[in-house]
Amino acid sequence: MNIWRVISYRIRALFGEARLDSETDEEMRFHIEMLTREYREDGLSPAEAKRKALLDFGGIERMKEECRDSWGTRFVTDLIRCVRVSTRSLRKSRGFTATVITTLALCIGANVAMYAVIDAILVRALPYPQSERLVTSFNSFPGLGLDRLGVSLVSYYDRRDALKSFESVSILRDSMAVVGESSPVQRLLDSRVSPEFFDTLNVPVMMGRRNFTEEETLPGNALVTIITHSFWQEQFNSDPDVIGKSLRIDGRPHVVVGVLERGFEFPWGDANFFRPIASSLEDRQPEGRYTGNDFTMIGRLRQGVSVESAQKELDSHNELLMKEMPESLVEILKNARYGSYVRNLHEDIVRQARPILIILQAGALFLLLIAIVNLMNLFLIRAKSRAKETAVRQSHGAGRLQIAKEVGIETFMLTFAGGGIGLALGVLCIHFLEALGTDQLPLGNNISLDGRVVWVSFICAICVGVILSLPIIVSSYSHNLSSVLKAGARGGTGSKSQQKARHVFVVTQVALAFALLSGAGMLGLSLKKTLETSPGFETEEVVVANIGLPSVKYPRSHHRQAFLDRLNEDLRAIPGVEHVGFTNAMPFNWRPDDFTIRVVGRTLAPGETDVSHYFGFASGDYWRALGIPLIEGRFLEERDNKGDVRVCVVDESVARRYWPDQSAIGRQIAWGDETNPATIVGVVGTVKTLDLTELTPLGTVLVPYKLRPTAGIALAVRSKIDPEILMKSIRDTVRSIDPEIPLDRAGILQERIDDSLVMQRSPAVLSIAFASIALILAAIGTYSVIAYAVSQRRREIGIRIALGALPSTILKQFFGTSTWLLLAGIAFGLVGAWFAGVGMKSVLFGVAPFHPGILLTTVGIMAFVVLIAVFFPSNRAARLDPLESMREE
């Protein structure tokens, strides 16, 4: 009963606000009339009686408001009214509204997009149950120049059985496989995994089983596969009875034993299917423990075991194993500073992306900060221009709370509008970022606008709203009404403290924009330096591609050699082709193998050890195709592939390492078997192998195909023919020799290099975009402060001009102030730039964290932009017509 009464009351109140208002009005007016009459009966004059009655009654407006309060609908009606009032006033000042919303939208948009990336890559947990317990482990031989390798097969078997910290230990290795019965066949990414791999990740299968058996890890038994959901859809047309069916991989039928759930994500490449890692029992003997470190190890720690304690256990496990080893090997391992490390899996996957992402997010936050400072200034100017209106309303009895509420609502309307548009902009930016290559980042496929990102932008909008409205509310509380009214009336110059506040805003903005600009400059210069770095070969007019020769059809090296010879001949026969070369150590392709090399006749200094170099074959016109220069001796030739001769070519870095002052030609080096060395016949230029920014090359040794007859082959063709047409010809040529061999990753060599720059280029582009916005904001901010100062002092300036002040004096005065502000901003900006530089050190290439050239340029740009922004309002002041300025108001 009662509840209905309340509800009906509230509805009535909500809709009949106007009526209730007039009822209250009527009641109060009646009351005051009666009071007046009482006083008149006491013998007071009508005016005096009315005054006393009003005094007795108290503030009518406030009472009315209190009445509305007790209606309980106050909040809603108030909100609606405030929104209505604010909308009206915002519509009146379109320029202000547009500036605020645009600024906020841009800056919140940038932050939303950046956060979406950070959220996907750094914040969100890996998509596996209790993924915080997942770790990876790798071996390191810094003494050999190999800071980070995978683990060996033997280590896997050792650790799987011995380590108590782990619930399970598994390994994997990416590979390529040819899939299909006959042409067209596909060359697809797959992965070799140990039996318990999916157990370790704890991902479900849709059907079949998720583990391979121990028997299936023996050669000959390993013809089974677990496929991904998407591969199941494409290859098997979502066949529900796929389990037990056969799939031809690398020419051999494999039995499908499991299908993974949809949405299984795999941060280590885009494997389509998984096969067991097969090895003979001899392969698992301790002799191989420290070689072939090319498996990625994934482990799941036991509940409650920390990475640190797992590390401790692994260390002592390694110590123990070393004791079984012969003294000589222990010596080598010691010199190589061998160690195994356990890392949290998520942290390890994102370790390279983390610093640059954090730097960019910091940049976006700086941008938001500049925007806030800018807007705070705009808001205060607006509040100031309305101070008189506010004061009049307050003197008429409007509560300060009411005024504060209006300010708050107006501000929040703006920030929410800005935040909303910013969110939309952020979505666009996410697509833009994708175009810049964020999807190539680890876990970059997960970047999306999820609920959390929306929340972040919402919270962002609220925080900005609070920050922007607080100073105005505080200042409206502290206002002395009469002084405001008088100041407005006299056209005074405004209070000192407000002027000081505005100056602080300008300095802050200039400083922040300066830091951002110099940071962007550093990233930009770093990118430029990277791009200018020669890879050591000529990338123009080179098309590259990979092929794999299946072991079923090409089991022995002479089969593969025959194929290669034929391919070489046929490719060279294509009209317009200049050079054709083959290798398995192509730069910017896959990571080449590395072997430990021993120089014949060279005694190691105590503590020194043999080091590893990239090692591969090269045949055909490999060096000419890539444009790698010959320094000394000769390239490898056809004859080197025949008979018993053992020769090789090393690059300059290898030659310099061992024979700094002498020729390397004729020297002998050995790998694996020391009794069977090869003679160096040529020294070629050093190339960058994986990354333009690598500083200390590992060095490369290249041998004829007969000494390293691998199944995976990369080909390079130099030609002036249009790359698209050339690629088609290459594909046709390969197919005409063997239709079952597909071409993979065919493309222009330069594109490979461009792709390798994603971590440098995108941040540079983004940070320059941020810096440009920051610069514009700083210009707007400075402009508005000076323009406001001019408008406030029109009368004063007018009088001074009337009294004979020269325009140049006025101009000088404003420029003088601005120059001081600019200098102060730059001084703080330099400090900020220093911090930014130190923070960015790890991602810079060839640029010192405190680069004088960049800083000078930044000073120049900053000064130019700020002074331009100052010039327009100052110039207006200098040309003021004194008569007009005094006639105003």
Next chain:
Amino acid sequence: MAKTKADLLKGTLDLLILKALRRKSPMHGYGISVMIRQWSDDVLTVEQGSLYPALYRLEERGYIDFEWGVSENNRKGKFYRLTSRGEAFLDNELANWTNMSRAINMVLQIS
């Protein structure tokens, strides 16, 4: 929730309004204010306007009700009267009030 001084004053005003309406009903706002002034010998000089928010508050809680009527000088006005809920509330509050003032008296006498 701790009651502030203003809350206490408000509560007192509510009680006075209800008490006035028990004495004489129905009555318009001005009439109520006159009666309260007489009782308190003009000691409780609250702003008279604050009567109205109190009236609305009480009405919303269902302690008083009103109807439209015509006053002595022929003006349309709201005439308030006590509801049964209001009666009960007043009794209860008065009892509380008496208890408390007795307690205060006692404490003050002892000291």
